[in-house]
Amino acid sequence: MNTLPYFDPALMIALPLLAAFLIPLLKRASERIPKFVPLLILGFNLYESIALLPHSLQKPIVVIIAAWQPPLGINLTIGPLGNILALIISLVGFVVAVYNIKFVLEEPGEKYYMLFLLMITGATGMVLTGDLFNLFVFLEITSISAYALTAFIRDRNGAEAAFKYLLIGSISSTMILLGIALIYASTGTLNMADIAQKIGQVDSRITLAALILMIVGFGVESEIFPLNGWAPDAYSQAPTPVGAVFGGIVVKAGVYGLARVIYTIFSFQGVFHFILIMGIITLLMAEMSALRQKQIKRMLAFSSIGQMGLVLIALGLATQNAVAGGLFQMFNHALIKPLLFLSAGYLVYYSGSKDIGDLDGMGKIKPVTSFFFAFGAFALMGLPPLNGFWSKLIIISETVKSGYIVLAALALTGSIIEAVYYLRVVGRLYFKSPEEHVKTKYVHASAVVAMSILAGLALFAGLFPDVILHYLQPAARELMDKTQYIQAVIAIK
Amino acid sequence: MIYYIGAFSLILIGIYAVLVKRNLIKIVIGLSLVDAGVHLLLIAIGYIKDKTAPIFSNPSLSAGDMVDPVPQALVLTAIVIGVAVTALALTIVIRLYDHHKTLNINKIRELKW
Numbered sequence: 001m002n003t004l005p006y007f008d009p010a011l012m013i014a015l016p017l018l019a020a021f022l023i024p025l026l027k028r029a030s031e032r033i034p035k036f037v038p039l040l041i042l043g044f045n046l047y048e049s050i051a052l053l054p055h056s057l058q059k060p061i062v063v064i065i066a067a068w069q070p071p072l073g074i075n076l077t078i079g080p081l082g083n084i085l086a087l088i089i090s091l092v093g094f095v096v097a098v099y100n101i102k103f104v105l106e107e108p109g110e111k112y113y114m115l116f117l118l119m120i121t122g123a124t125g126m127v128l129t130g131d132l133f134n135l136f137v138f139l140e141i142t143s144i145s146a147y148a149l150t151a152f153i154r155d156r157n158g159a160e161a162a163f164k165y166l167l168i169g170s171i172s173s174t175m176i177l178l179g180i181a182l183i184y185a186s187t188g189t190l191n192m193a194d195i196a197q198k199i200g201q202v203d204s205r206i207t208l209a210a211l212i213l214m215i216v217g218f219g220v221e222s223e224i225f226p227l228n229g230w231a232p233d234a235y236s237q238a239p240t241p242v243g244a245v246f247g248g249i250v251v252k253a254g255v256y257g258l259a260r261v262i263y264t265i266f267s268f269q270g271v272f273h274f275i276l277i278m279g280i281i282t283l284l285m286a287e288m289s290a291l292r293q294k295q296i297k298r299m300l301a302f303s304s305i306g307q308m309g310l311v312l313i314a315l316g317l318a319t320q321n322a323v324a325g326g327l328f329q330m331f332n333h334a335l336i337k338p339l340l341f342l343s344a345g346y347l348v349y350y351s352g353s354k355d356i357g358d359l360d361g362m363g364k365i366k367p368v369t370s371f372f373f374a375f376g377a378f379a380l381m382g383l384p385p386l387n388g389f390w391s392k393l394i395i396i397s398e399t400v401k402s403g404y405i406v407l408a409a410l411a412l413t414g415s416i417i418e419a420v421y422y423l424r425v426v427g428r429l430y431f432k433s434p435e436e437h438v439k440t441k442y443v444h445a446s447a448v449v450a451m452s453i454l455a456g457l458a459l460f461a462g463l464f465p466d467v468i469l470h471y472l473q474p475a476a477r478e479l480m481d482k483t484q485y486i487q488a489v490i491a492i493k
Numbered sequence: 494m495i496y497y498i499g500a501f502s503l504i505l506i507g508i509y510a511v512l513v514k515r516n517l518i519k520i521v522i523g524l525s526l527v528d529a530g531v532h533l534l535l536i537a538i539g540y541i542k543d544k545t546a547p548i549f550s551n552p553s554l555s556a557g558d559m560v561d562p563v564p565q566a567l568v569l570t571a572i573v574i575g576v577a578v579t580a581l582a583l584t585i586v587i588r589l590y591d592h593h594k595t596l597n598i599n600k601i602r603e604l605k606w
Contacts, residue, residue: 133567140574144581151585156592160601163517163585170524170578171511177531177571178504184564185538 004051009063009078012048012086013125016041020117027110034110038097038117045090045124049083056083057474060488062130077130077193077489081475084327085127085256088334091457092248093120095450096241099342102444112152112239118145119245123253130489132183132265133190135257136176143169143221146250149242150234161233168220168230176217182210183265193489196264196482211268214261215275221254223305224312225282232289235301236354240345243297244338247304252330255308259315263479276316280410283309287417295354296344299421300337303380306414307333313411314395317402324469324476325394331468332379332387332461339454340376342447343369347429356425360432370429372451377422379458382415387461496537503530517586517596521579528575532568539564 019041026033055061060079068074078086093116100113122142129135147169151162184190186206187198199207219227235243262271283306290302307329314326346369351358363370379386382393392415399408461468478485503526510523539561545554547562586596593601 133570137570137574140578144574144577147581147585151588154588156589159585159588159592163582163589166578166582166585167511167520167524170582171508171527173574174504174524174527174531178534180567181531181535181538181564184535184567190563190567 004047006048006051006055009048009052009061009076009128010065012045012090013076013121013128015044016117016121016124020114020121023110023114023117034113035100038100038113038120039094041117042090042094042097042120045086045120046094049087049090052078053080053083053087053471056080057471060478060485062488074129074131074134075191075489076128077485078128079475079478079485079488080471081256081259081327081478082127084331084471084475085252086124088252088331089120089123089127089249092245092334092338095338095453096244096248096342098453099241099244099447099450101446112149115145115149115152116242116245119149119249123249126253127256130192131190132180132192132195135192135260136173136180139176139218139221139253139257140173142250142253143173146234146246149245150238152239152242153237155237157233158237161230161237165230165234168227172217172220172227175213179210179213179217182206182213186210191489192260192265193486196267197486197490199266207266207268211261211266211271214265215258215271218254218258218261219278221250222258222312223251223254223282223308224258224278225285225305225309228282228286228305231305232293232298232301235304235341236295236297240297240341240348243300243345244341247300247337247341248334251304251308252334255311255315255330259479262315263318264482264485267482272316272318274316275312276404276407279309279312279314279316280407281309282306282312283411283414287414291417291421293421294356296348296356296359296425297341297354299356299425300340300344303418303422304333304337306418307337307380309414310392310395310411313399313407317395317398317404318480319398319402320473320476320480322395322398322402323479324472325391325398327472327475328387328465328468329391329395331472332391332458335454335458335461336376336379336388339372339451339458340380342451342454343373343376346447347373356428359425359428361429363430368448372455374426374429375455375458377426379462381419381422385462387458387465389462390465496533496540500530500534500537503527503533506530515598517589517598518583520598521582521586524582525575525579528571528578532571532575535564535568535571 019037023034023037056078057080060077063076065074119142122138125138126135147162147166150165151158183195186202187195189195223231235246286302286306286309290299293299311326311329314322347359347362348354350366379388382388396408396411507523507526507530511520514520541560544558544560547559589601590596
């Protein structure tokens, strides 16, 4: 197998961080530079994560930082799972950076690009790090820039949404820190592989307390019910590309944290049932709330929560195929949700209101944007041969195989509700007569390119699911069997 | 022991403030209190009786005379994060006040499920 040359993986975190703080300086040279910096950096990250993939599939790559050996020093541990998620994050980030070249409304300042890059830094760092405290620090970088981006449009609702998000987010991260304190007190180490090795000897009451604190902490970013109250407000008040980034990146990093904690660090048997039940409640609550939304972005936000519920069901089943299906669902969601958000952003701009009711007949006036929205909606609903079909099929058939027939039925009900509200919007786009006062600005080429990349990949994943699953199976194996992960880090000593 | 009691009471007081107080500034103070409580807990975990700070300030000190340095490094990082969160929270509070002319959280309720 011919492999691409790759650089030090630590650059995937260091470069966006450096670039984020260089942006204000670069802006002094030229007003136009800041918007192209994320494009360049994310292009590098995308290349790097593709080049690393063949290596990390064979054996987790351990990168030692500043010559401090694990378990004392901080190290990056790049297994298949982290690598694939880094790839997804870079991909979504790159597409959003392309979309950012030309804004729908007014151009944001350089601060926007700075925060965007910081968020990428945090999310990439989260999926690559091998140190528990480092995971917390990167989570904080991600969420602080997410709070700031939520409030980026300086209106009253933006500030309110951001404050809600900040409140729940910072309480949850304190919970994680408390959990880390408990773990450190009882194992004396912060390296995740080392903790995973020693956790068996710890009093199970302490492990349970730490586990609950961590699930609550990561549950906020991964939108588990009832910790997801921030999501609809933040998604709908933030600028459109930020909504896409929340769905495609922040949530994925949160789910990664959750999966890493429950599978690798603790592997506590009873917790999987709990995750399974929370998943189904999250799914049903979100789909029913989405059904009654009148604003399109809020509807998309609730649907995003529902998709995460499906991922949680897959994680809770804890069989290898189910976990692979859950990862596939995450991959699909990372492609489709940004596509829906980006196209919805234009639809909202054309109709001049956020309401679904004002989107009548857009399919006739704005065929390109409407086509992308409809495509995304069909892919998310799981219409074969698009990608959403395969991941849902795997998750639901695994649920039945594990003997949870009722849960499978409930998950299917959720999918039907989802189909109802997406079809309602698509129906309005195409089968209602348009209103007169629609703005006649065309979609900018950069947005079309961004949406085409996402749609093309979604179609590819739908036509050739085996290609994607070939890469996801090792990632699922990494979660199910933690010995390889531990071995890779311990071998360094 | 006293440190653990102090840490947990700080955390509980902070959570109480966040949940019960209606004034935005008091909620932010509550967040900072929870943070401070967790920091104190971390330091208390690493504390060993009669040992000194993990700095080679005096050539006669050996590693055995010092407290565990790792929690101190963690707390240093966590304090910086806490400052960032508090600063951001306060800017958002200022903006909320500009728009709503009130700090009472019950009167700022435009977004709902």
